[in-house]
Amino acid sequence: xxxxxxxxxxxxxxxxxxxxxxxxxxxxxxxxxxxxxxxxxxxxxxxxxxxxxxxxxxxxxxxxxxxxxxxxxxxxxxxxxxxxxxxxxxxxxxxxxxxxxxxxxxxxxxxxxxxxxxxxxxxxxxxxxxxxxxxxxxxxxxxxxxx
Amino acid sequence: xxxxxxxxxxxxxxxxxxxxxxxxxxxxxxxxxxxxxxxxxxxxxxxxxxxxxxxxxxxxxxxxxxxxxxxxxxxxxxxxxxxxxxxxxxxxxxxxxxxxxxxxxxxxxxxxxxxxxxxxxxxxxxxxxxxxxx
Numbered sequence: 001x002x003x004x005x006x007x008x009x010x011x012x013x014x015x016x017x018x019x020x021x022x023x024x025x026x027x028x029x030x031x032x033x034x035x036x037x038x039x040x041x042x043x044x045x046x047x048x049x050x051x052x053x054x055x056x057x058x059x060x061x062x063x064x065x066x067x068x069x070x071x072x073x074x075x076x077x078x079x080x081x082x083x084x085x086x087x088x089x090x091x092x093x094x095x096x097x098x099x100x101x102x103x104x105x106x107x108x109x110x111x112x113x114x115x116x117x118x119x120x121x122x123x124x125x126x127x128x129x130x131x132x133x134x135x136x137x138x139x140x141x142x143x144x145x146x147x
Numbered sequence: 148x149x150x151x152x153x154x155x156x157x158x159x160x161x162x163x164x165x166x167x168x169x170x171x172x173x174x175x176x177x178x179x180x181x182x183x184x185x186x187x188x189x190x191x192x193x194x195x196x197x198x199x200x201x202x203x204x205x206x207x208x209x210x211x212x213x214x215x216x217x218x219x220x221x222x223x224x225x226x227x228x229x230x231x232x233x234x235x236x237x238x239x240x241x242x243x244x245x246x247x248x249x250x251x252x253x254x255x256x257x258x259x260x261x262x263x264x265x266x267x268x269x270x271x272x273x274x275x276x277x278x279x280x281x
Binding site for chain 1: 262
């Protein structure tokens with residue numbers, strides 16, 4: 001006796017569902033993309049009004065930045081020993097700070113100072129326990145005699 | 148003679164529902180993109196200690212061409228403080244986070260006015276950075 005050939009079962013997903021599948025995939029990837037949070041460093045800058053209220057002006061630590069050099073209270077930090085020398089100098093200066101206002105480190109940058117360098121220096125200051133504040137270079141009006 | 152009216156059934160094809168949803172989604176994605184800054188070109192600076200910044204009302208971006216953007220919209224340097232102030236409004240402390248996304252090579256003459264504007268308007272400044280790879 002001949003056996004009947006078995007019919008092959010074709011189980012195809014309904015074509016009408018492909019749109020929904022695509023839609024759900026897009027939603028999934030969109031949610032994945034939007035969930036990635038930004039990460040960074042919080043920085044609290046002291047308000048200038050608070051500083052004005054102080055009766056005794058504090059002797060702040062001054063850090064000056066150029067494109068590739070850093071000065072701590074006017075003396076240049078040799079790049080060969082950086083950042084060890086800068087960290088040491090900062091710790092020494094901050095150890096004398098008795099009030100919170102003495103921990104304010106005034107950072108003055110030359111206009112061409114890159115952001116990445118500024119971030120490196122301010123990170124070192126904050127790690128040492130200093131409070132960063134910026135001082136922008138004032139525009140100087142030069143009067144040329146005879147004009 | 149009576150003519151029977153055929154009742155016509157006009158149904159929206161269910162096959163098209165996926166396409167409609169897809170197009171709606173594209174529309175809203177494009178709309179949201181106008182407020183987004185993911186299409187702008189900038190590279191974050193690196194730092195050793197970074198934390199998740201959380202949600203922020205305002206994001207100021209300085210791209211690789213030193214152009215300023217507030218929540219994805221290009222603004223001039225003089226408009227920065229006003230824009231930040233308008234977006235922060237009367238938000239209470241703790242909800243005044245302003246993200247600063249500055250290109251790593253942006254110069255002080257560009258990023259310092261932004262920091263100053265954020266500080267002036269009482270924003271909580273968060274530098275958006277990348278973790279330094281050891």
